[in-house]
Amino acid sequence: MTGEFAVIDRLRRLLPGPPAGETWIGDDAAVVMPPRGGLLLTADAVVEGVHVDLDLLGLDDVGWKAMSVAVSDVAAMGCKPLYALITVCGPPATDVDRLYVGVAEAVEAYECPVVGGDLVSSLQLTVSVAVAGETAHRTPVMRAGALPGDRVFVTGRLGGSAAGLRLLRAGEIGHDHPLALAHRRPLARLAEGRAARAAGATAMVDVSDGLAADIGHLLDASGVGAALDFVPVAGRATLDEALGGGEDYELVFTATNPGHVAATFAEAGLRQPLGIGYCTADPKERTLAGEPLPDAGWQHHFR
Amino acid sequence: MTGEFAVIDRLRRLLPGPPAGETWIGDDAAVVMPPRGGLLLTADAVVEGVHVDLDLLGLDDVGWKAMSVAVSDVAAMGCKPLYALITVCGPPATDVDRLYVGVAEAVEAYECPVVGGDLVSSLQLTVSVAVAGETAHRTPVMRAGALPGDRVFVTGRLGGSAAGLRLLRAGEIGHDHPLALAHRRPLARLAEGRAARAAGATAMVDVSDGLAADIGHLLDASGVGAALDFVPVAGRATLDEALGGGEDYELVFTATNPGHVAATFAEAGLRQPLGIGYCTADPKERTLAGEPLPDAGWQHHFR
Numbered sequence: 100m101t102g103e104f105a106v107i108d109r110l111r112r113l114l115p116g117p118p119a120g121e122t123w124i125g126d127d128a129a130v131v132m133p134p135r136g137g138l139l140l141t142a143d144a145v146v147e148g149v150h151v152d153l154d155l156l157g158l159d160d161v162g163w164k165a166m167s168v169a170v171s172d173v174a175a176m177g178c179k180p181l182y183a184l185i186t187v188c189g190p191p192a193t194d195v196d197r198l199y200v201g202v203a204e205a206v207e208a209y210e211c212p213v214v215g216g217d218l219v220s221s222l223q224l225t226v227s228v229a230v231a232g233e234t235a236h237r238t239p240v241m242r243a244g245a246l247p248g249d250r251v252f253v254t255g256r257l258g259g260s261a262a263g264l265r266l267l268r269a270g271e272i273g274h275d276h277p278l279a280l281a282h283r284r285p286l287a288r289l290a291e292g293r294a295a296r297a298a299g300a301t302a303m304v305d306v307s308d309g310l311a312a313d314i315g316h317l318l319d320a321s322g323v324g325a326a327l328d329f330v331p332v333a334g335r336a337t338l339d340e341a342l343g344g345g346e347d348y349e350l351v352f353t354a355t356n357p358g359h360v361a362a363t364f365a366e367a368g369l370r371q372p373l374g375i376g377y378c379t380a381d382p383k384e385r386t387l388a389g390e391p392l393p394d395a396g397w398q399h400h401f402r
Numbered sequence: 403m404t405g406e407f408a409v410i411d412r413l414r415r416l417l418p419g420p421p422a423g424e425t426w427i428g429d430d431a432a433v434v435m436p437p438r439g440g441l442l443l444t445a446d447a448v449v450e451g452v453h454v455d456l457d458l459l460g461l462d463d464v465g466w467k468a469m470s471v472a473v474s475d476v477a478a479m480g481c482k483p484l485y486a487l488i489t490v491c492g493p494p495a496t497d498v499d500r501l502y503v504g505v506a507e508a509v510e511a512y513e514c515p516v517v518g519g520d521l522v523s524s525l526q527l528t529v530s531v532a533v534a535g536e537t538a539h540r541t542p543v544m545r546a547g548a549l550p551g552d553r554v555f556v557t558g559r560l561g562g563s564a565a566g567l568r569l570l571r572a573g574e575i576g577h578d579h580p581l582a583l584a585h586r587r588p589l590a591r592l593a594e595g596r597a598a599r600a601a602g603a604t605a606m607v608d609v610s611d612g613l614a615a616d617i618g619h620l621l622d623a624s625g626v627g628a629a630l631d632f633v634p635v636a637g638r639a640t641l642d643e644a645l646g647g648g649e650d651y652e653l654v655f656t657a658t659n660p661g662h663v664a665a666t667f668a669e670a671g672l673r674q675p676l677g678i679g680y681c682t683a684d685p686k687e688r689t690l691a692g693e694p695l696p697d698a699g700w701q702h703h704f705r
Contacts, residue, residue, distance in 0.1 A: 103702040104619075126545050126623075127478040127607060128444035130537065133436050140517055141431035142487035142532055146524045175430040184445035186530045191703050214443055220702040221449045222526045227489045229445055229532030234433065242429050304430060316407075320429075399406040399523040400494050 103218045106195060113199045114206060114213050121214075129214035131182055134233030139180075141172035141232075147189075147224035149399075150346075155267045158194050160283040162201030165226035168307065170209045171287035171348040173232040175305035176239035177296025179289070180211040184229045188221035198226070209287060240295065245302035245321035245353035247380040252360060252372040254291040254350045257310055258336030261344025266335065278334050285348045291369055295352045298363035303352035309343040311392055314351050315385065321353075324384030327376035327392065342393055353378055406521045409498060416502045417509060417516050424517075432517035434485055437536030442483075444475035444535075450492075450527035452702075453649075458570045461497050463586040465504030468529035471610065473512045474590035474651040476535040478608035479542035480599025482592070483514040487532045491524035501529070512590060543598065548605035548624035548656035550683040555663060555675040557594040557653045560613050561639030564647025569638065581637050588651045594672055598655045601666035606655035612646040614695055617654050618688065624656075627687030630679035630695065645696055656681055 101109075107124065117123040122130040145165040147153055153161075166183060173180045185202060187195060195218065206212055211230065263282030266272040272279050288305075295303055304317045310330060318325055332341045350372075354360045357374060364371050376387075385392040404412075410427065420426040425433040448468040450456055456464075469486060476483045488505060490498060498521065509515055514533065566585030569575040575582050591608070598606055607620045613633060621628055635644045653675075657663045660677060667674050679690075688695040 101704055103704060106704045122544065127475040128442045128481075128533075128535065128542075130479070130542055130544075131441050131443060133439065133441045136436065138434050138436045138441070138485075138534065139431045140434060140485055140487055140532075140534060142489050142518060142530070143520045144489045144491050144522045144530065146491055146522050148525070149523060172430040176433070178431075182441075182443055184443055184532050186445050186447045186532075188447050188449055188528050188530075193704065195704055215445060217446045217530075218702060218704065219447045219449050219528075220452060220704070221528060222451070223524055223528075225447075225491050225524060225526075225528050225530075227445070227447065227491075227520070227528075227530035227532075229443075229487050229489075229530075230431075231441065231443060231534060232431065239431075239433055241425065241433075399521060401404055401406060401409045401496065401498055401521065401523070 107218055110195060110199045113203050123214040131214055134181060136236035137234035139173055139176060139178055139232035139234060141169055142227060142229040143168040144225055144227040156283055158198040159201030161226060162198040163205050163284055165228045166202055166205035167285050167287045167348060169228040169230040170211055171305045171307065173230055174287045174289045174292035175303050175350055177292045177300065177303060178232045178234055178239050180209055180230050180232045182214045182231045183211050185213050185216040186227040188219045189224040190222060191220050193224060209289060240300045240303040242302055242304055242317045242320035245317060245323050245378050246355060247323055247378050249301055249353040249355050249378040250357045250374050251325055251327065251376045251378060252352050252354065253331060253375055254288050254372045256331040256333035257306060257347050257349060258341030258344050259333035260285055260346040261340035262334060262336035281333065285346060287348055288350050290367060291350055294363050294367045294369055295350060298354055298360040299356060300352040300354050303350055306347045306349045306351060307345055309345040310351065311342045311394060317351060322382050324379040324381040325376055326379050326384060327387045329375060330387060331373050331375065410521055413498060413502045416506045426517040434517055437484060439539035440537035442476055442479060442481050442535035442537060444472055445530060445532040446471040447528055447530040459586055461501040462504030464529060465501040466508050466587055468531045469505055469508035470588050470590045470651060472531040472533040473514055474608045474610065476533055477590045477592045477595035478606050478653055480595045480603065480606060481535045481537055481542050483512055483533050483535045485517045485534045486514050488516050488519040489530040491522045492527040493525060494523050496527060512592060543603045543606040545605055545607050545620045545623035548620060548626050548681050549658060550626055550681050552604055552656040552658050552681040553660045553677050554628055554630065554679045554681060555655050555657060556634060556678055557591050557675045559634040559636035560609060560650050560652060561644030561647050562636035563588055563649040564643035565637065565639035584636065588649060590651055591653050593670060594653055597666050597670045597672055598653060601657055601663040602659060603655040603657050606653055609650045609652045609654060610648055612648040614645045614697060620654065625685050627682040627684040628679055629682050629687060630690045632678060633690060634676050
């Protein structure tokens with residue numbers, strides 16, 4: 100067994116270090132360059148047995164996932180992450196080095212260094228990630244802002260993470276199957292979020308709890324309704340998984356000028372987002388192909 | 403039982419809301435004013451059974467403590483906290499409202515609003531707090547920087563938190579005894595940290611793991627030794643509790659000009675910090691009244 104300070108020093112070597120003038124891991128707090136424009140702040144936790152099943156996922160997957168979930172919130176504002184803080188609470192036997200391999204991969208993929216955090220012994224593995232981002236002096240895309248008549252877009256097919264979990268549990272797919280990867284290694288859509296903002300997206304949210312719940316947040320905040328024509332379902336996923344599975348981290352956004360969206364995504368070399376319906380003036384309207392949209396979606400319950 | 407979104411909406415009403423132009427709780431990420439000067443980032447977790455015993459502490463104490471631990475890291479840089487993110491992982495029956503009463507008290511005391519976070523069901527209560535602060539265009543006080551000959555100061559007596567825990571467990575003191583409050587309601591020393599910086603402190607750290615461990619971090623980072631004359635012990639605390647108990651959140655700092663320290667603290671209306679010894683040129687020297695300083699202090703252990 101090794102004390103936390105020695106472990107932190109070891110983990111630090113798995114991660115990139117600071118440029119001149121900044122202090123990252125190793126002092127009471129990290130000292131970093133301020134953001135360009137407004138500061139974005141968000142935090143999320145990934146909990147063993149709730150979000151991740153360690154019989155199916157590696158600890159590197161947990162590290163990746165914890166980073167991705169927090170970075171995805173910044174993607175959903177159309178902005179850029181700058182710095183992450185990671186707090187790992189876990190049993191003493193936890194292979195934190197392996198967890199940090201996944202963290203380091205996410206640091207590289209998202210260009211979002213880990214500048215500090217905490218390491219604490221506990222019974223149940225809990226990884227909390229806080230991310231600071233920048234608005235770069237432009238207005239972020241909020242949940243509020245969608246207008247009646249706006250087209251509703253989603254950046255990709257949904258339900259892949261939930262289907263991957265189901266099929267991994269059933270032993271029907273291997274760990275490197277695309278649906279398994281959708282569950283183990285979800286990707287925060289940073290480039291898509293920035294393209295949507297550049298294309299004048301009026302509102303945006305990431306699909307963390309399931310399309311039905313997350314589009315509900317956007318519509319509630321905007322005071323509009325939505326008539327969806329269809330929901331794009333990933334691979335062997337079911338419609339229920341696409342609507343309520345969550346953890347896909349695709350982005351749902353609304354835009355007044357669909358032609359501008361198509362041109363902006365093409366110019367950025369990104370796959371075209373899928374137009375799945377329109378916003379309507381009746382804030383109570385939530386339909387899919389004329390039928391009421393199921394009130395599905397994952398929520399934690401408290402008293 | 404209530405879904406997390408409804409609970410978050412209820413908790414939000416316990417907390418102050420944003421000024422015009424900022425978005426706090428309720429979107430994918432908070433959008434806030436950037437810091438003046440450099441950005442400080444820090445995160446800490448408080449875990450049931452590790453840092454807090456729920457038979458002795460109320461959930462409001464846990465909320466207060468989680469905020470204080472993270473804010474204390476900013477105090478130890480001589481800086482000002484700006485925003486906090488709070489992630490609560492806990493059993494569904496957790497009285498999160500009571501936890502947030504303590505959070506709200508800390509928000510007011512530290513002038514550090516909660517702008518976002520996460521709420522997740524788990525088996526063991528874990529409260530993670532990330533804090534963003536500002537340097538206000540001045541150099542923060544790091545752990546490195548102490549010079550041989552610098553006077554070593556501590557902002558108050560130590561061991562109170564550990565003694566409070568011991569005496570609460572033994573039923574020897576009530577919940578409002580000063581030592582019980584030192585354990586239940588530790589105070590981040592923001593004003594003292596800023597005064598130390600204004601007085602030219604060369605290095606600073608907060609006493610979270612115990613004086614012996616924390617001054618060790620400062621001396622290691624600075625490459626100097628220390629000869630301490632005495633350790634100020636709080637009330638009925640023992641010397642071991644003062645050296646190794648931790649969670650007092652007093653600040654330890656070094657300064658080249660003790661007269662400037664006395665004048666600055668007096669001018670700020672703060673209790674004078676206690677001069678407990680001097681830095682020495684031998685980086686291996688760690689003595690208390692001529693004897694080796696015990697290598698005490700709390701650490702979490704990992705493989």
